[in-house]
Amino acid sequence: MLDVEHLCFRYPGQSEGWEYHFSLAPGRCVAVHGASGSGKTTLLNLIAGFLAPDSGQILWNGRPIQHLEPWNRPVTSVFQEHNLFEHLDVATNIGLGLHPGLKLTAHQKQSINEGLERTGLSGFGSRMPGDLSGGQRQRVALVRAILRRQPLLLLDEPLTGLDNEAKDSLRAMLKEEKARGVALILASHDEDDRKLLADFYWNL
Numbered sequence: 001m002l003d004v005e006h007l008c009f010r011y012p013g014q015s016e017g018w019e020y021h022f023s024l025a026p027g028r029c030v031a032v033h034g035a036s037g038s039g040k041t042t043l044l045n046l047i048a049g050f051l052a053p054d055s056g057q058i059l060w061n062g063r064p065i066q067h068l069e070p071w072n073r074p075v076t077s078v079f080q081e082h083n084l085f086e087h088l089d090v091a092t093n094i095g096l097g098l099h100p101g102l103k104l105t106a107h108q109k110q111s112i113n114e115g116l117e118r119t120g121l122s123g124f125g126s127r128m129p130g131d132l133s134g135g136q137r138q139r140v141a142l143v144r145a146i147l148r149r150q151p152l153l154l155l156d157e158p159l160t161g162l163d164n165e166a167k168d169s170l171r172a173m174l175k176e177e178k179a180r181g182v183a184l185i186l187a188s189h190d191e192d193d194r195k196l197l198a199d200f201y202w203n204l
């Protein structure tokens with residue numbers, strides 16, 4: 001269970017900031033809704049640990065996590081910029097999300113291949129990120145995030161720019177994650193994504 005309690009944040013030099021307050025149960029999806037610039041990405045960055053709040057708490061199952069480093073939080077994220085390691089091939093990029101030392105079990109290796117297959121990227125494991133299209137990179141980032149199997153998945157415009165076939169496949173994967181009990185926070189301008197995945201809306 002995620003509880004975001006009176007989480008306040010203001011960018012240095014700005015006169016106004018945000019106060020976020022909501023809860024999210026396992027297996028549920030909240031769509032964060034608001035105009036461009038309303039603070040959706042800021043919220044995701046605070047929960048992921050890429051920004052530090054001025055005050056307030058982020059609780060996971062009652063335990064404060066706002067002081068933890070990003071990699072120690074029960075969170076995985078897919079942001080607009082996909083943050084793939086350019087010097088590592090696709091399979092290694094995904095594998096690093098599963099084990100920092102790349103000590104992967106046979107099952108994990110198989111799940112990487114299955115993830116690539118399901119997203120239309122069969123045989124792409126040895127490709128370098130620089131040789132992929134924007135949509136293909138996005139799919140790799142999503143496969144990596146999903147396979148990390150964290151209980152909270154943060155999604156910032158996850159399906160923007162993908163073709164319909166890729167969108168359908170990834171939406172199905174995200175629905176499966178929900179059914180497995182993963183909680184999703186979705187920032188998306190896409191009404192179809194929100195309708196399909198979100199259980200409730202949170203307006204900024």
Ligand SMILES: Nc1ncnc2c1ncn2[C@@H]1O[C@H](COP(=O)(O)OP(=O)(O)OP(=O)(O)O)[C@@H](O)[C@H]1O
Binds near residue numbers: 037040
């Ligand atoms: N590092 C920063 N320093 C100062 N202001 C910032 C910084 N990053 C973002 N902002 C401002 O904070 C506001 C919220 O940004 P944020 O990226 O959270 O919006 P958003 O709702 O995700 O927008 P979009 O839908 O366009 O992605 C914007 O006005 C943005 O210009």
